[in-house]
Amino acid sequence: MQTLVWLREDLRLRDNPALHYGAARGEITPVFIYPESLGGASYWWLHHSLKSLEMAFAEKEVRLILRTGEPEAVLLELADQVEADALVWNRVYSPKGIEQGAALKESCAGSIETRSFNGQLLIEPTEVLTKQSTPFKVFTPFWRNCVANLQPKEMLDIPNFTPTSHSIESENLDTWGLLPTTPDWSAGIAERWQPGEEGAQQRLAVFLETVISKYADGRDVPSEENTSMLSPHLAFGEISSKQIWVDTQEAMASRQVSSDNGKKFLSEIGWREFSRYLLVHFPHITKEPFNTKFENFPWHSDSTLLAAWQKGQTGYPIVDAGMRELWATGYMHNRVRMITASFLCKHCLTHWHEGMEWFWDTLVDADIANNTASWQWVAGSGADASPYFRIFNPILQGEKFDKHGEYIKRWVPELAHLGSKYLNKPWEADEETLKSAGITLGVNYPMPIVEHKQARQLALDAYASIKG
Ligand SMILES: Cc1cc2nc3c(=O)[nH]c(=O)nc-3n(C[C@H](O)[C@H](O)[C@H](O)COP(=O)(O)OP(=O)(O)OC[C@H]3O[C@@H](n4cnc5c(N)ncnc54)[C@H](O)[C@@H]3O)c2cc1C
Structure with a gap:
């Protein structure tokens, strides 16, 4: 028996239902097809993740096949070449992923067995509905x-593989050109991350052993690493959410992890589930507002404001710190993602599409479901969103969550010598203070690109115009 296993967002050997099923039937041919529309930082991650997967398969004498082309045509051709009698995959919950799976099942009907699995979520989105059989629109219920409905989960071990017997060649990963060259902007990203399944396993282990003890109280402090940093590993499926669930529950049961920390962390995994759930039930939300009132929102397109935001040159230190962390490392702390996104949508009145696209290109954890749901949430147009009129004040947010200014000083070194009184509002400092901190506003650190109170009022006026 020969099974073709189509890998996409499941670049791991452990707890991988499609691989497990194929390996139980006999020989498998795992295949990964070049994805057309990732962002630059994700391509960097993908390169390293595939390298690590290739090696993991090679240790088991299994060859990972890389291919370029339209997925259905590639898979059917390959199935023919290796004489596969089954084609299997783990489901992807984006509109495109769902469409591809359905089309493939249809074109294979009667010729080759097809089977898809849930390798990505704790619960299948179609299995969770309200009493009225409608989809939930609010996170808590x-x-x-x-x-309440989660069955006790069993992890699937790394299967016993049958060595590859055919001689079908793979494309060479290095010829895919996934890494940046001119210029190579990836040094800071490489320093921070270890892509691949082993990196993911280590992150989870370290998190559950130590870091999680500060999770509930410390997850909003951007200067400290108090969160799991599992997001890119999850986005590429290098670890399963089921393993995260099982290991965290076990750590809570043995009292290694407190219930407060464990439950809070798992509820964030819940937000990941909710984002995918929303995308399955409301696939239009990658482009259209979830709340239809926002269809006529008077977004204002200003390329100067957008560019200043992208470069971390808004004049608001906490916003600039976040945008620079993102550029340097492919990651931004969640609290700061909320602050920077709110600033773009509300202070600059820039459409959330623009911010979402920038995040898509620069985040190593860029994920269509989490990115869409989070941007809509911040913009006020999403499911269970914070009300539009709740506008983050970037000065107070910085003072509250970066109390000692460590995060700002790390990412905005121009302000390193400014005392905490003015760190979040350097434009209010007198000349003497600025001078002794080595700052000349408008020269080595920008003046604010918008004035907070005025921008806030404009945002409220814009909201009032659609409230009706
Ligand atoms: C504007 C905006 C855009 C975002 N875009 C993305 C994105 O493209 N990809 C992405 O994975 N996350 C995104 N997030 C959510 C969140 O910021 C990151 O998941 C989190 O910061 C990752 O760090 P962590 O793994 O240490 O998180 P932890 O706090 O350790 O959380 C564990 C996991 O839960 C999930 N999670 C946490 N918060 C959320 C959330 N609010 N919504 C959905 N899932 C969540 C992630 O998979 C995360 O890895 C976005 C948030 C905002 C405000």
Whole structure:
């Protein structure tokens, strides 16, 4: 028996239902097809993740096949070449992923067995509905329902593979050109991350052993690493959410992890589930507002404001720190993602599409479901969103969550010598203070690109125009 296993967002050997199924039937041919529309930082991650997967398969004498082309045609051709009698995959919950899976099943009907698995979520989105059989639109009841219905989970071990017997060649990963060259901007990203399944396993282990003890209280402090940093590993499926669930529950049961920290962390995994759930039930939300009132929102397109935001040159230190962390490392702390996104949508009145696209290109954890749901949430147009009129004040947010200014000083070194009184509002400092801190506003650090109170009022006026 020969099974073709189509890998996409599941670049791991452990707890991988499609691989497990194929290996139980006999020989497998795992295949990964070049994805057309990732962002630059994700391509960097993908390169290293595939390298690590290739090696992991090679240790088991299994060859990973890389191919370029339209997925259905590639898979059917390859199935023919290796004489596969089954084609299997783990489901992807984006609109495109769902469409591809359905089309493939249809074109294979009657010729080759096809089977798809849930390798990505704790609960299948179609299995969770309200009493009225409609989809949940609010997180808390959704998650309560999920937790109540979660069956005890069993992890799938790395399967016993049959060595590859055919001689079909793979494309060479290095010829895919996934890494940046001119210029190579990836040094800071490489320093921070270890892509691949082993990197993911280590992150989870370290997190559950030590870091999680500060999770509930410290997850909003951007200067400290108090969160799991598992997001890119999850986005590429290098670790399963089921393993995260099982290991965290075990750590709570043995009292290694407190219930407060464990539950809070798992509820964030719940937000990941909710984002995918929303995308399955409301696939239009990658482009259209979830809340239809926002269809006529008077977004304002200003390329100067957008460019200043992208470069971390807004004049608001916490916003600039976040945007620079993102550029340097492919990651931004969650609290700061909320602050920077709110600033773009509300202070600059720039459409969330623009911010979402920039994040898509620069985040190593760029994920269509989390990115869409989070941007809509911040913009006020999403499911269970914070009300539009709640506008983050970037000065107060910085003072509250970066109390000692460590995060700002790390990412905005121009302000390293400014005392905490003015760190979040350097334009209010007197000349003497600025001079002794080595700052000349408008020269080595920008003046604010918008004035907070005025921008806030404009945002409220814009909101009032659609409230009706
Ligand atoms: C504007 C904006 C855009 C975002 N874009 C993305 C994105 O493209 N990809 C992405 O993975 N996350 C995104 N997030 C959510 C969140 O910021 C990151 O998941 C989190 O910062 C990752 O760090 P961590 O793994 O240490 O998180 P932890 O706090 O350790 O959380 C564990 C996991 O839960 C999931 N998670 C956490 N918060 C959220 C959330 N609010 N929504 C959905 N899932 C969540 C992630 O998979 C994360 O790895 C975005 C948030 C905002 C405000």
